[in-house]
Amino acid sequence: MIETHYNCPCLETCPLSRSMDLIGGKWKMQIICTLNNGGPTRYNELKRRMDGVSNTVLARALRELESVGLVERREYMEVPVRVEYSTTEACDALIPILDQLSEWYEAYEAER
Amino acid sequence: MIETHYNCPCLETCPLSRSMDLIGGKWKMQIICTLNNGGPTRYNELKRRMDGVSNTVLARALRELESVGLVERREYMEVPVRVEYSTTEACDALIPILDQLSEWYEAYEAER
DNA sequence: CGGTATCCTCGCCGATACTG
DNA sequence: CAGTATCGGCGAGGATACCG
Numbered sequence: 707m708i709e710t711h712y713n714c715p716c717l718e719t720c721p722l723s724r725s726m727d728l729i730g731g732k733w734k735m736q737i738i739c740t741l742n743n744g745g746p747t748r749y750n751e752l753k754r755r756m757d758g759v760s761n762t763v764l765a766r767a768l769r770e771l772e773s774v775g776l777v778e779r780r781e782y783m784e785v786p787v788r789v790e791y792s793t794t795e796a797c798d799a800l801i802p803i804l805d806q807l808s809e810w811y812e813a814y815e816a817e818r
Numbered sequence: 819m820i821e822t823h824y825n826c827p828c829l830e831t832c833p834l835s836r837s838m839d840l841i842g843g844k845w846k847m848q849i850i851c852t853l854n855n856g857g858p859t860r861y862n863e864l865k866r867r868m869d870g871v872s873n874t875v876l877a878r879a880l881r882e883l884e885s886v887g888l889v890e891r892r893e894y895m896e897v898p899v900r901v902e903y904s905t906t907e908a909c910d911a912l913i914p915i916l917d918q919l920s921e922w923y924e925a926y927e928a929e930r
Numbered sequence: 931c932g933g934t935a936t937c938c939t940c941g942c943c944g945a946t947a948c949t950g
Numbered sequence: 951c952a953g954t955a956t957c958g959g960c961g962a963g964g965a966t967a968c969c970g
Contacts, residue, residue: 872943872946875943
């Protein structure tokens with residue numbers, strides 16, 4: 707019998723790892739949840755709701771999420787300027803999966 | 819109209835964040851995938867299949883996964899000693915969700 | 931209001947050597 | 951074989967000040 711290599715598919719191209727590259731950071735899931743719950747949200751309002759995040763970090767995470775198409779940034783030419791962030795369709799498709807992950811954790815914790 | 823606070827549920831007790839505490843590190847999902855694909859696996863065999871992980875890091879991740887009940891460690895009193903790692907039931911319940919996350923990524927990537 | 935610029939810290943990750 | 955001990959770097963995360 708020839709020794710087969712059951713190498714983990716989670717190497718360079720693993721879609722699971724790639725997913726985590728997109729939503730893995732410390733705040734990204736929280737941003738997604740907040741935008742999903744509250745709809746389009748202005749920058750400072752988002753920051754208030756996320757209690758504890760700094761400007762540097764929140765702005766960076768938002769830019770990254772926007773650059774990969776998970777969050778949409780809309781700038782309204784008012785004075786003072788108004789900027790609203792919201793989830794994209796690609797992001798919305800992710801929500802049910804995150805919900806299941808939450809449910810899994812609740813069940814996991816209940817049995818411990 | 820009273821201003822309601824749609825504060826993100828993803829604060830201290832958010833099950834989503836707690837899930838990530840369990841499986842978030844750099845290698846943990848890969849360990850889970852490998853054990854799920856290959857069944858009970860010995861330490862060095864696991865290390866080989868995970869191509870690139872060091873002893874320090876793999877052993878640490880395995881201990882953490884074991885301590886939270888996602889991975890089981892079985893030590894057989896042979897000479898030389900044989901140790902096999904496998905997924906627990908709680909971990910198995912997670913697999914379908916991770917599969918969905920992978921599928922989401924494939925769809926996401928296809929549309930970009 | 932909605933950020934950027936700058937600097938810093940801390941802990942994850944890892945290489946290497948060693949051991950029961 | 952299956953790890954632990956030790957040390958180090960490096961980058962995500964963050965505090966603070968400032969800007970268009």
